[in-house]
Amino acid sequence: MGDLESYGENVAAITANIHQDQKIYQEIYDTIADDVGGFVGIWNICAESAKIFAEEESLYTA
DSSP states (O other), rough: OOOOHHHHHHHHHHEEEHHHHHHHHHHHHHHHHHTTTHHHHHHHHHHHHHHHHHHHHHHHHO
């Protein structure tokens, strides 16, 4: 699996987990939205988390 494909899958998985449960999404939004710039900031956290996860994952799948 390529790095970009792994990253894309990780972004999809993280955002799916957040959006799958309205309560989880609402808690995240209520807790950090103002501090990170709203929806865009939350998305950036998801994207950055996916990047870190993909980098760590690549150490074990190379």
